[in-house]
Amino acid sequence: MLQHFDPNKDYGTPASLSEKMVTLEIDGVEVTVPEGTSVMRAAALHDINIPKLCASDNLEAYGSCRICAVQIEGRRGTPASCTTPVDAGMKVTTQNDKLAKLRRNIMELYISDHPLDCLTCPANGDCELQDMAGAVGLREVRYGFDGENHLDSQKDHSNPYFTFDPSKCIVCSRCVRACGEVQGTFALTIDGRGFDSKVAAGQDEQFLDSECVSCGACVQACPTSTLMEKSVIDMGVPEHSVTTTCAYCGVGCSFKAEMKGDQLVRMVPAKEGDANHGHSCVKGRFAFGYATHKDRIKAPMIRDSIDQPWKEVSWEEAIGFAAKRLKDIQAQYGRESIGGITSSRCTNEETYLVQKLIRAAFGNNNTDTCARVCHSPTGYGLKQTLGESAGTQTFDSVMFSDCILVIGANPTDAHPVFGSLMRRRLREGASLIVTDPREIDLLSTPHLGDATHLPLRPGTNVAMVNALAHVVVTEGYEDKEFIASRCEGDAYAKWREFIIEERHAPENVEEITGVKAEKVREAARKFATAKNASIYYGLGVTEHSQGSTTVMGIANLALATGNMGREGVGVNPLRGQNNVQGSCDMGSFPHELPGYQHVSDAVARARFEKVWGVKLDDEPGLRIPNMFDAALSGEFRAMYVQGEDIAQSDPNTQHVEAALSALDCLIVQDIFLNETAKFAHVLLPGSTFLEKNGTFTNAERRINRVRKVMAPVAGKEDWEVTVDLANALGYPMNYSHPSEIMDEIASLTPSFANVSYDALEEHGSLQWPCNDEFPMGSPIMHTESFPIGDEGKALFAVTEFVPTTERANSRFPLLLTTGRILSQYNVGAQTRRTDNQAWHDEDILELHPHDAEERGIKTGDWLGITSRAGQTVLRARVAERMQPGVVYTTFHHPGSGANVITTNNSDWATNCPEYKVTAVQVEKVSQPSEWQKNFQDNHERQYEFLRGSASSADAVK
Amino acid sequence: MFHTEEESIVTMINHIAQNNVSAGSESEVADIVENHITKFWSRRMKKILAEQLANGTEEFEPAAKLAAERLSAKMSASA
Numbered sequence A: 001m002l003q004h005f006d007p008n009k010d011y012g013t014p015a016s017l018s019e020k021m022v023t024l025e026i027d028g029v030e031v032t033v034p035e036g037t038s039v040m041r042a043a044a045l046h047d048i049n050i051p052k053l054c055a056s057d058n059l060e061a062y063g064s065c066r067i068c069a070v071q072i073e074g075r076r077g078t079p080a081s082c083t084t085p086v087d088a089g090m091k092v093t094t095q096n097d098k099l100a101k102l103r104r105n106i107m108e109l110y111i112s113d114h115p116l117d118c119l120t121c122p123a124n125g126d127c128e129l130q131d132m133a134g135a136v137g138l139r140e141v142r143y144g145f146d147g148e149n150h151l152d153s154q155k156d157h158s159n160p161y162f163t164f165d166p167s168k169c170i171v172c173s174r175c176v177r178a179c180g181e182v183q184g185t186f187a188l189t190i191d192g193r194g195f196d197s198k199v200a201a202g203q204d205e206q207f208l209d210s211e212c213v214s215c216g217a218c219v220q221a222c223p224t225s226t227l228m229e230k231s232v233i234d235m236g237v238p239e240h241s242v243t244t245t246c247a248y249c250g251v252g253c254s255f256k257a258e259m260k261g262d263q264l265v266r267m268v269p270a271k272e273g274d275a276n277h278g279h280s281c282v283k284g285r286f287a288f289g290y291a292t293h294k295d296r297i298k299a300p301m302i303r304d305s306i307d308q309p310w311k312e313v314s315w316e317e318a319i320g321f322a323a324k325r326l327k328d329i330q331a332q333y334g335r336e337s338i339g340g341i342t343s344s345r346c347t348n349e350e351t352y353l354v355q356k357l358i359r360a361a362f363g364n365n366n367t368d369t370c371a372r373v374c375h376s377p378t379g380y381g382l383k384q385t386l387g388e389s390a391g392t393q394t395f396d397s398v399m400f401s402d403c404i405l406v407i408g409a410n411p412t413d414a415h416p417v418f419g420s421l422m423r424r425r426l427r428e429g430a431s432l433i434v435t436d437p438r439e440i441d442l443l444s445t446p447h448l449g450d451a452t453h454l455p456l457r458p459g460t461n462v463a464m465v466n467a468l469a470h471v472v473v474t475e476g477y478e479d480k481e482f483i484a485s486r487c488e489g490d491a492y493a494k495w496r497e498f499i500i501e502e503r504h505a506p507e508n509v510e511e512i513t514g515v516k517a518e519k520v521r522e523a524a525r526k527f528a529t530a531k532n533a534s535i536y537y538g539l540g541v542t543e544h545s546q547g548s549t550t551v552m553g554i555a556n557l558a559l560a561t562g563n564m565g566r567e568g569v570g571v572n573p574l575r576g577q578n579n580v581q582g583s584c585d586m587g588s589f590p591h592e593l594p595g596y597q598h599v600s601d602a603v604a605r606a607r608f609e610k611v612w613g614v615k616l617d618d619e620p621g622l623r624i625p626n627m628f629d630a631a632l633s634g635e636f637r638a639m640y641v642q643g644e645d646i647a648q649s650d651p652n653t654q655h656v657e658a659a660l661s662a663l664d665c666l667i668v669q670d671i672f673l674n675e676t677a678k679f680a681h682v683l684l685p686g687s688t689f690l691e692k693n694g695t696f697t698n699a700e701r702r703i704n705r706v707r708k709v710m711a712p713v714a715g716k717e718d719w720e721v722t723v724d725l726a727n728a729l730g731y732p733m734n735y736s737h738p739s740e741i742m743d744e745i746a747s748l749t750p751s752f753a754n755v756s757y758d759a760l761e762e763h764g765s766l767q768w769p770c771n772d773e774f775p776m777g778s779p780i781m782h783t784e785s786f787p788i789g790d791e792g793k794a795l796f797a798v799t800e801f802v803p804t805t806e807r808a809n810s811r812f813p814l815l816l817t818t819g820r821i822l823s824q825y826n827v828g829a830q831t832r833r834t835d836n837q838a839w840h841d842e843d844i845l846e847l848h849p850h851d852a853e854e855r856g857i858k859t860g861d862w863l864g865i866t867s868r869a870g871q872t873v874l875r876a877r878v879a880e881r882m883q884p885g886v887v888y889t890t891f892h893h894p895g896s897g898a899n900v901i902t903t904n905n906s907d908w909a910t911n912c913p914e915y916k917v918t919a920v921q922v923e924k925v926s927q928p929s930e931w932q933k934n935f936q937d938n939h940e941r942q943y944e945f946l947r948g949s950a951s952s953a954d955a956v957k
Numbered sequence B: 001m002f003h004t005e006e007e008s009i010v011t012m013i014n015h016i017a018q019n020n021v022s023a024g025s026e027s028e029v030a031d032i033v034e035n036h037i038t039k040f041w042s043r044r045m046k047k048i049l050a051e052q053l054a055n056g057t058e059e060f061e062p063a064a065k066l067a068a069e070r071l072s073a074k075m076s077a078s079a
Ligand code: SF4
Pocket: A175, A178, A179, A180, A183, A185, A186, A187, A188, A201, A211, A212, A213, A214, A215, A216, A217, A218, A219
């Protein structure tokens, strides 16, 4: 009998990974399943559905409700089918009078304790207790309905997204297990015993005050309405769903957008999602309210100058206005006087079109993307060493790692669903090494085994990675066979000579990193001797003046230890935004056409020229910081910015603001009046991920479909706007659906050759390279060779440590480093417009008690933070997890001005800004900074301009 | 932290040279710098670099200077 896996069905217990098959008989049907499968699952796979309450196929079997009892020939009693593994030759009966009676009795007990308000219960129609009562044929309740039903227990409404109604709880403990097994937070417990037992968050706290991170796994697991989305309580149970991809972080979770008509009721992580396997975080599951927020820009707007109110106009007028300005500017100031920025939040198809517009219609290569400010060093460093600008593994690969090295990343906050998976592997016994100035939450993973923290000083990653490699080589831990067969010999010899120099020994590096040499040696040994060791890194690696060097150092370390080309190993950049990988793949950078084909490559250029019908420039264009400089010099005068907020996200805000103010024409396409739009002349309404079709590519190179669930608020999907602009500029673009754009991408990008919407429909998702060589895509890369050089051998790179010039001194004695937190997303434009504000409604400066005491600072004080670039004011939090001398903040709120103080130092190879190191001084103050006061004034003025938009018809003459 | 665009261009080429200082002789380092700039820098950056070199006011690292000279020579040859 064929076994189709139906993602909408709950098979009761997790799949067994065993390859050994076992044959048994269930209700007279012969079934064959992998050894270790439960009787319940084996039956469910053959459509024999045994009633269940406490079992769910994303949780280990627990065996508490007993409603799943079966009879097994030759065994006594009625064992629970969820906790009983199959045996060869077993004969199971799932249905007879005895079992039916037993199940009814159990159900009767549950129901006698349960309020019988089914008709008015929010879970009505979506309640497993109700379903099971039906399934077991419950007709009477002999014990009456006045059991211990906890009807007087208080509901907990504290979480903004779900309620906890203890009166409905059947104490199945699915929530407790989901919080532990799936999410890894262990926030819930069962308090008390027997009829008195109840679910409690933390130390019997309100959910919001407890450890709970609001991932929603417990809500999804709960078979009753005890834990219930508030949106379902308000709107009722959804009636249809569309599968799509989360538009927040680089994990790229798949979701079912569950709808009622055109209203989104809830987002449920899709079990069949290859990146998330049915799990999610608070952002993807709950923070979608921004899509219908009143601040959405609903109509195109134009104005002559940024001191004028907006004028609401038709699409035709806005596009015509923008096109005319662009053409006039080019006529006057030359072909290279305009450019644009693609977005890592938009789809691959949209990003592709924006860079095509720039290269083909603007006629220059002045295209860049926000990856410039996050992962451009990944692109550079991995291309130089491994030949491809991408991570080498799947997320699931971490489940095969024995030692996990995390450098400059904070997965439990920034990549939460992957953070949960990593925690699961850590609970299973993998060892952990964290290289980070802060004691990140991964280090406090419940049930964590062997863990080492190397708390290095900000800006010393290269020295640390070199020291680790030095130990590997000098203590004889190199994988000589791997190096000989898979790496290029000369580059290796050169690197080896460099790395064995005494100056890289942990003892000599200690002074630079501040980490004890012996600890570094132990960590290196642990990494090198693990069967499978993997490296995960984030922006704490890239956003430095030596970001690219660290990325190459990471690749060296993986190559030297032979940790490449199989499950459980590899180099894994944790990408920030949902489509950073995609926007880089799609040719957003000024020097590369889609698929990382250099603009100077005549063969590649010729292919594009043929399809695009124009001559392409063979010189790299301007990068974002160059655009700003050129704008200030008057040579660069117009910009098209799709879905990016450079005025908030880029460093040295005052410099950025001056550059944006100097432009003659700034066209911003966004869902809100973001910080950049305050400097714009044309504001084009953007569409959210819920309003369009397309694809995103996540951090594991996985191309996943984005599907439209509702109409765009202003009538156009983002790609349609770019098409209109191109046509208005006289460059014809003709697409009727994003699938046609993908077909063009596939025809021009060798690594995407076999990607199409039909293929994605068929396979769910595909990891590039996906072409004739890898027709099913490539979950793990570089298994046999590297796409580099003639021989396909990886290149070791010499990684000199050059300290940043941004140093602490007596004027700026502290080092500021910046980062992210779980509930807010990047510049916060989306999450600040949701109830996620409940967790983080302002950016705070964290500092060590020692530094606080020296300055007489207490938690809650207002602090002036001054750097060489500027000054801002934030509130203080005194925190032990900081190192003395290092302070930390986030940049989710524009008024905080965190980037007013970051400098324009940048990575030597890519100009990725050095967000992670700024020398600062902090002192107590009583009022906001000058910049903040101006910001507030301008904010109010620009919103006033927006409000007056419809009525101010004379703003544009 | 640098201030003018001209300063930043020179800082950047020096920075590339410094980060590749262990790649070999001055000429070998200059090769890397030259390749890097050819591959990643825009026309405008290359032009400012040539101007700064001609000005002689900014301080170049030796390998950076060598690379800048080679790039300038190529630019004037193709101009
Ligand atoms: S929402 Fe997530 S973290 Fe919070 S209690 Fe439920 S499972 Fe645990």
